[in-house]
Amino acid sequence: MADEETKGHSSHFLENKTIVIAGAGLAGSAFVVGLQKLWNPKLNPPTIIIFERDAPEIADQRETYTLSLTGFDNSGGLVALKNLGLLDHALKHAISGLDGAGAFKIWDSSWNEQVAFRRKPAAGIPSTSVRIARKDIRQVLHDAFDLGNQCSIHWDSKCISTTQLPDGRLRVRVVQGENAHEIEQESATEPSSGDTLCHGGAVLRGGVARFEEALPKLPGEDWGFVVSRTGVSAFFAPVDKHRIFWAVGRNEDQVCNLDRSSPTQLQAVIEQSLDLGSHIAEPFRSIVRRTDPETALLLNSRDKLPFAHDSISKVPAVFLGDSNHALSAFAGIGGNLALVDGWDLADQICKHSSLEDAVKVYDSLSVPRAMRDVKRSRRLVKGAHDTGLHYYLLLCMLFVGKFVRWALNKMGR
Template sequence: MSTSPHFLSGRHIVVAGAGMAGLSFAVALRKLWPTDAPPPQLTIFERDVKQDSEGRVGYSLSLAGADDTGGLVALRDLGLLDEILSYAISGVDKNGAFKLWDADWSQILSVRLRPASGLPTAGIRIARKHLRQTLLKAVTDEIQWGKACVSATKLESGKMLVHVAASNGSQETAVECDLLVVADGASSKIRAALRPDDVLQYAGAVQIAGIAHFPEGIPAPLNDSWGQQVSGGHGVSCFYSPVDRHKVVWALSFREPTPRPAISAPASEEIARSLLDEVLARGHMLGQRFRTIVGSATDPKGVFCLPARDKKPFRHDTELGPVVFIGDSNHAVSPFAGYGASLALKDGRDLAEKLTTATSVADAVRKYDALSVPRAAKILKTSRSRIRWGHSTGLMFFLWRGFMKTMGYLLRFTGRS
């Protein structure tokens, strides 16, 4: 008995962006593709050149595994969980709980959630470079490095025409495809072309961040923990996380009514020193350990400033053509969410699964939206709440702090801290 061919068999899929979402999609599509159907052609374009992408030290990030929305669930489904866990900075044993500290570094809260069914941990911290390298090794399709997808248009045939520009300044080219998967990040050029009014929004807070170096090893309590230090009602907080055994990334944050310009590293010596001076002044109440991390152990060359921005998720409009936005290109979240990588990994994996089991692109996208939009909206709401309460002052702060302390007692009582 013959079976109908898959609607994507022999078709051309373009993936714009080789970040977490795009790579997750590429790995998942090959892993989940039905063995009895001819596969599609997959072309991945990445604006960075390969050497720059692989050479970045970067920072650490969270991967969640407390429920089925987490990035660890996606990595398990991709067959990459064991390798990822081998790179974990924290979270693979009894250490690695998220901590909330007061201005004097006394502990307010410690959280270690129960893992989702079948997972060994509810969350880890991992260096971004190790996650990216693991995904890149798992991709079997060629990545065209140094080529950015800058716009796309729907053709009369129903296909998409993708305009690609090389980073070396060579002439722009155009590529036809039957499906365009957009994974080119929060500042997506394709989203700007197809959805020009769908832009990032300022989330109301600014982060100044850097990396502290400890040649003799990271001091306690950051050698086995990561978390947030609040300023006792002064409207300032500082996030800390190990990157490896000798480096800690820190990010001091505070609310500002309007966004300031972003400053990337490496900044000029004058600007970097000015940022560090501002951090030390704003966090003057956070104690000697804070001053050591920021003032003595941080190389000014790595300091940067980031106004937090995010964007609500959207459901897809079939009138735009066969195009799907995943990860930050659809629903950007600020660093306060702590969930951006997990959302990206789940988006890529879930879209691939829906495409392999649906009857058409429209059917797959509708089912994908039903999963992606609600979970991203929930994370966005949570991150905005963290900004509001974590930088609160006066009575609001003390109410929030009291609630956090109560939560800490309950978690200790139930054995979850």
Template sequence: MDAQFLSGKKIIVAGAGISGLSFTLAIRQLWPAGLEPPHVVIYERDSDAVTPGREGYSLSLAGFDETGGLYAARDLGILDEVLKHATQGLGNQFVFKVMKFKPAAGLPTAGIRIARKNLRRVLTNAVGPGRIKWNTACVDAERLPNGGFLVKLSGNDIAADKTTTECDLLIVADGASSKIRSKLRPDDTLQYAGVMQKGGLAIFPNGIPQPVDKNWGMLLSSGKVMACFLSPYDETSVAWGMSYRASTIEEPLKLSGLDDAQKVIDECKELGKEFPEPFQSIINATDPKDVSRLAARDKQPFSHDLSLGPIIFIGDSNHAVSPLSGYGASLALKDGWDLSIQLCNSNSLAEAVKAYDAISVPRANKVLKESHQTIDMGHATGLNYLVTRSLLSIGGFVLGVKEAISFT
């Protein structure tokens, strides 16, 4: 096996999200002993601190088969640390598509929820200091005559004479609204999935209410084509997201201040007035600083064309899924690990990319299809709603999460 095609080369990772960090950690662990490793640098537009509006952002990590994020966490050597930060889900079963699943071999649980900030902290600690250039974004890339890339940088922490840098391989992991993808693949854009979502973080200093203190779950509404997802974020807060069908994206998505945030809270109180407690208590306890409004959007995965140059898109930059899928973080962790395996074990970049696409594209397509099914189930009407309720009454579960809440 000849892995020399990346030995001593410079790899830039655009984005210190879940997939970019997973890749950086994985390639260091998997690199063949005795060979000079590549030099990997991550550029991240945000700071190391949690950005406003993302405090209440939690994720699901599945572990019932090899596609799950917990499986990748085990391979990356961070599973124990990840489990320490789990908000819920350390039982012996994970619920998915109205079915119970047991943990995959070697895993203690089939699924957890974890705050995004905690998962990112576990990954950044494992990657180690000095590898991430914070407050610096990769905003464009140009192929060089020598076969590499000239990457354009932007940020407050870079000097005027250091706005570009070169690399031999560019790993694009800058999220669903990727700047690099918009430049090199301008027609490959996010598509609206037909659902709007408003959400926030409710604070309970004396402890969160039952039954959300033990499980995460969903409230359904038959009359308004609406659902509300509730999940513990930590011991004193609950993350919630109310979603509903809308024919077009409701603008503006970005909230302009606390007054806008309070309007969102008030709208959700009215939309969900038929929901039983603890819904109203959760809405009333929501901190306006952590309220968001978004449109559920996703994007088909694509196989790579190396005629663009040595560039690989991973995570949401390649195959974005909406928050309603519950599988985006698992895909991101697996992408980083699987790409690293192929790069370390192949004889050329072309061979590695072909093998990686054969794994990642079918996996992402499957998750995207299931995501749309989840949206349909969670916002069903008429007979479809009755079928969904029947399934819930038999299994007590819905859309990959326990029915810990009363259903209307």
């Protein structure tokens, strides 16, 4: 009788409903963990079905690179992991950034340090920034899933379309392997908003180099950019104690493509990178020369400004992470936004009595945050590939910013 009385006085708009998550990446996975963590145990939980387009082994191969997760404000991935109760688990996989070892830096082409970015971390966060492999972060999230009758994940299953039904639900068409089948359920996340990515002009070529011995002294445990007045930038980040990810970028007029099934094209990425970065001092050439061609990549700088869910009352689909605000690979902050998106949406859904109210508050947090970071990313891409006077103006701004941060730290702010 007590349970019946409780049910009569308390309810939630997602009780006994079904939520479809299109993609088991960071944003959708963080949302699932957050919703399960924050859900009122007195209420019947929703059923959560996650569809991931890749098989587990393919997903691991695609995500060997590391992410920079920050912890100096509420937009950082480390803060989101703390809210999810997973910070300690995630930090066990940190490659660098803990105990004062490693920081984000900018060097010139002779590896002279121009700026080192160190800020005061938020309360309860041990570091301003750490690097962790994306596959390890995702695995930490997946290990936290409460899988069972109310939550399941289906690998090698791609959501390819949705159709709204007369009763307001969404029919989600899923292709699994060779077979296609349809399900009729409510959806919390959607695979694509139907808009397009904007090309930022820069092209990124890179790969993963392996050293049998220790990594080179530079960059060592640090990560960041080499910039020069040539218009060519380079990025370096440790993957583990024997591997380092590198990338060379420059502005190019046309969008470039890479056929990963062609050994010739994969090797050409390495050779062209050596040519583009020929002005960068050692250990640049030694790093690039040790690259496994199978890890070679070619990415175009593309992004997408965020949007609010103005039609949520008509179409119950929420776009998280890249489906809402894709960032260029040059930005290095997409993982942070994905984790914070997932947490914020789960938090607002559990606090509000309707999807419309929850998403309205969520948008008020997510859209300005992503708008700021997309614009910041565009400035970074432009600045990293500036030449002549613009390059020297960039250096001046970096030094001014460094002085301001130093002054604020001295004042305890």
